[in-house]
Each structure stands twice: as C-alpha cells, then as structure tokens.
Amino acid sequence: MTQAPRPNAAFKPRIFSGIQPSGGLTLGNYLGALKRFVEKQDEGIETIYCLVDLHAITVWQDPDKLRQQTREAAAAFLAAGIDPKRSVLFNQSQVSAHAELGWIFNCVARLGWMNRMTQFKDKVGKNSENASLGLYAYPSLMAADILLYHATMVPVGEDQKQHVELTRDIAAKFNHDFGVDFFPAPEPVIEGAATRVMSLRDGTRKMSKSDPSDASRINLTDDADTIAAKIRKAKTDPEPLPETLDGLKDRPEARNLVNIYAALSGKMPEAVLAEFAGQGFGLFKPVLADIAVATLAPISAEMGRLMADPAEIDRILGEGADRAEPIARPILNRTLDILGMVRRG
Template sequence: MPPGFQQDNAMTEATFAPRVFSGIKPSGGLTLGNYLGAIKRFVEMQGGDFETIFCVVDLHAITVWQDPEELKRATREVAAGYLASGIDPEKSILFNQSRVSAHAELGWLFNCVARVGWMNRMTQFKEKAGKNAEKQSLGLYAYPSLMAADILAYHATHVPVGDDQKQHVELTRDIAAKFNHDYGVDFFPLTTPVIEGPAMRVMNLRDGTKKMSKSGESDMERINMTDDADTIAKKFKKARTDPAPLPESLDGLKDRPEAKNLVDIYAGLSGMSAEQVIAEHGGAGWGQFKPALADLAVEKLAPISSEMARLMDDPAEIDRIMARGAERARAIADPIVSKTSELMGLLR
C-alpha cells in the first residue's frame, strides 16, 4: 500500500477489502490544485492491492445553480482530466455520479441517520453560504450526507483528501458508526482519510495565503489544466514572490507564503520532498528558480493539456467510458444500498 494507508480500525482490517473512492466536482474547471492535491495521487494508487473508484460528482455541482449545457461540458472535462493524467478505465472504475442512482438513494437514507448538529458543524457550508445561509439550497446544507453516501455505497475503506475535506470523511465515519450501532451490525467500514504529499494545498500564485481557486478573480492566480505550455510558463514566471532568495533550510520558509507555495509545487510536480527541493535550490534567486519551476511544470502539465483537448474533441468517447464505468459501479453499489434498505426495514 502507498504511504498513508494505515488500517486504523480492526473492523476495516478484518471485514472489508481495501477500496479507494474519491471524486471531483465539475464546476469552474480543473486547476493545478486538483492535479497535485487529487488526480496525480489517484493515478499513483492504481494497480495496488485495492480497488480504485473515481467519480465526477455532478450531483454535488447542482447544490448551486448550473447552466445545463456548461455542466455537461464541465463533467466531460473533469473526466478528460482524469484520463489525460493517467487514470486507466481498465484499472479503475471511472464514471459520473448521476449515472448511478445508488448515490442519491443512500444519500437520503443517510439523511435519516445523520444529525442536524453534525451538519451545523460543517465549516465548508459556513464558508460557502456566508451571510446568506437562509437563501442557500437544502442540497448545499445536506451535501456532506451525500458525500458519505458516495463513499459508503462502495464500502470504501480509504479516501484520499486534502485537509479541507478531512471533516467530511470524519462525518462519514460518524454516519457509518451510528448506522452500525443503531442496527446492531458491522455493515459499513469506518473509512480512513488519506492525507499525504508536499503540495496537498496548492495556493494562489498571486497571494500565497489563499488557496488556488477555480473562481479567483484573475486567471493569473492559477494554473488551469487546460493551459498550454506558453501560458503555464508565463504564469509561473510572473508568480508573486518576495525579494529574498530561497533559504538554505525549510525553516527559512516560515512567514514566506509565496516562496513556500512555489517550493511545494516544485516538490509535488517533481516527486521530491520540500527538503530535497531546498537542498538542491537553496540560495537560488527567483530569476533562477522560477524558470526552473516553469520548465518542470511545462514538462509535466503540457502533455496533459494537449491530451485533454484531444479527448474533448470526442465527447462520445468520454461518455462511453463513463457509461461503462457506471455499469461497473452499479454492480458494487446497488447490492450495498439494497442491503442497507433491508437492514432499515424497508420492503424492496
């Protein structure tokens, strides 16, 4: 198993085969943050001693209004990003969430298990809703319950996530534990969040204190996975830095958010640790390091961008791959949801 995959509870180890589930929401386009924080790790997880299931979570996208045609395009683009980055639909199950009705059905069943107090503690709703919480959709408030269903519909034992999503996996564990307790079973695993890697939280190229976002005001703040080689290089060369050169040790990056972000990105793209990056480039000025980072990013990302463009020119092929993945997903999820209903006393 990759680093970070510890079996942290006896029930998971004894009862459930190792299975990974994760997904990305199709809204706003894919960024370098999606690649380093998620997709690159997904690719590395393929072919191990566990089954890998990756999803485009389009039901989560509609918690806020989406233009229907744009949502279709964005869903295909996320799938293209998966495929272009190396997700193999023969090694992994790849599909879009709405093709598998088990997600929505189990989401409702979990709405009846989860507690309102648990939802009130979800920090992402507070951040997204802001002062207009009363005007938000019920779906936006309750979507952590659907996220739990996404995971537990497959009895997933591990979920690769960033720090900002860890709370949702903890909620998934709470729902699984309460269901098991309420119905006197060991039916759902207590899923383990997997948080690892030097660039788990990729920050804004213009403000290192803010996360790189699909919805930032300026396109120069982020690297889009659809950016071509020239655009990638330009953005890194113009990324905000401070006057001092790179330090000789990691301690020297403290209180230097832009410098730390660029070091972390270099580490994530190269497969090195941040310590190794500093050992190799410590003392270098930005006129030396940023071109080196730009060259590395172009080498790693430009082929993905080109392949995404090719795939998007053939949407029927993307749809075929996701439809086949959905068939495989239903074969796993439908019996689990059916058994859940039976345990709850519902006649099927």
C-alpha cells in the same frame, strides 16, 4: 460525535474519491487529487473515481455548461493517466443508488454534526438563508458516495478531511443503531508535498477555479506558454530561498512555489531547499516553469484530443457506471433490508 466503528480488517481494501465538475480543473486539482489517483492504480487496490455531478447542482448550473464541464473533468482524469480498464470512472448521476443512500444518511446524520461543517459556512458566508438545502446537506451525500462502495480509503485534500470524519460518524451511528457491523470506517489519505496548492497571487489562499484572476491559477487546459508565463509572474518576495523549512515559515508565496516544485518533481521540500538554498526566484522560477510545462502541457494536449470526441467520453463514463452499479446496488439493498424496508423478493 459517535464512537468510530471497528477497524476495517473485515472489509476489502477499496479506494473511492471524486471531483465536482463545476468548472475548469487546476494544478491544485492535479497535485491534490489526480496525480495521486493515478498512483493508487499501481498499489493493487481497487480504485473507484467519480465525477460528482449531483454535488455540482447544490448551486445553480447551466445545463449545457454542466455537460461540458463533466466531460472536461473526465478528459482530465483520462489525460492525467486514469485507465478506465484498471479504475472505475463514472459520473455520479448515472448510479441512482448515490441519491438513495444519500437520503438515508440525511436521516442518520445529526443537525449538530452538519452545523459544524466549516465548508458550508465558508461558501455561504452571511447569505445562508438563500443557500440551497442541498448545499447544507451535501456532506451526507458525500458520505453516501463513499460508503455505497464500502470504501476503506479516501484520497482527499486537507480541507476535505472533516467530511471523511463525518462519514466515519455516520457509519458508526448506523452500525450502532441497528446492531450491525455493515459500514466500514474509511480513512482519509492525505499524502504529498502539495496536497493544498495555494494561489499564485496570494500564498495564504487556496488555488481556486473560482478566483476572478486567471493569473492566480494554472488551468489544466493552459498551453505551455501560458503555464510558463504564470509561473514567471507568480508573486514572491525579494529574499533568496532558505536552507531549511523553518525559513519559509512567514513566506507563504515562497513556501507554495517550493511545495509545487517538490510535488511535480517527486522530491521532498527539504530536498528542494537543499538544491536551491541561497538562490533567488529569478533562478528558481525558470526551473519550476520547465518542470510544470513538462508535466502539464502533455495533459492539456491530450485533454484537447479527448474533448474533440465527446461521444467517446460519454461511452467511457457509461461503461464505468455499468461497472459501479453491481458494486453499489447490493450494498444499498442490504442497507434497505437492515432498515426494515419491504422489497420485492
């Protein structure tokens, strides 16, 4: 691929990240994304967060469900602690510059780059001929989402790092092809003990809202009793917790629960093992359940309150789009000028 652009020193520090509103959010979304999004608000860097509904329609969506899921995802952001006055929060389709820059980047990205995107292969399996063109090309739209705001940092899970690398390649090629230093090279920000939360039923698979088993995940809409029950029933092994991380090497379910505890408590996994070494899961799970309930039950309750007033959620998203537009539109317009597109004066 193309050599990366020069460092981002000339660009204003700015964070962009997004979540697809394609179903109920889980503990994995909270620990891998929302919790860190909230923390970033306190770091003195502009934060822009987006519900990427254009990405959601790469597979067919029931319109009523898509509206519901978009509002529910917005409620999760707000309930987790995103402040719409300190962060820009909006849904992607309200800012048309995303789609416009996405098309431009379709013409910059190379087929060979797209063919190396592992998530497309994972999602379609052997059924690629029936997949939408949008599902194949969506990484270039993701690059547009990021670069439309000249974002310099992108909080992502480990599984999304490849898409940020593609974004860097697209930025580099555009800059090289037109002899400009216009787009920054955004850095993936991968932090925390549980950036990739695994299934409660299979520690080798990522926790997913699409898993047929509801017991495999903790939904952000679960109440306290449901959260505690799912933790108690989470798959484990008969061995006690070890003293070091090496002792978790071939114990994926145990490692997953330790990482979840660490992320919820703000401790390192090593500190968790130092506290619980030698104890069985009969003692560890109730403590984990308590901290999970204390963290997540208030979010669930606040989401319920917010979802009772969808007009207020729509207002917040609309105001967020009004704040995003003045950032995005000048960057798109300058891109069009660089490309040689004729525009009104």
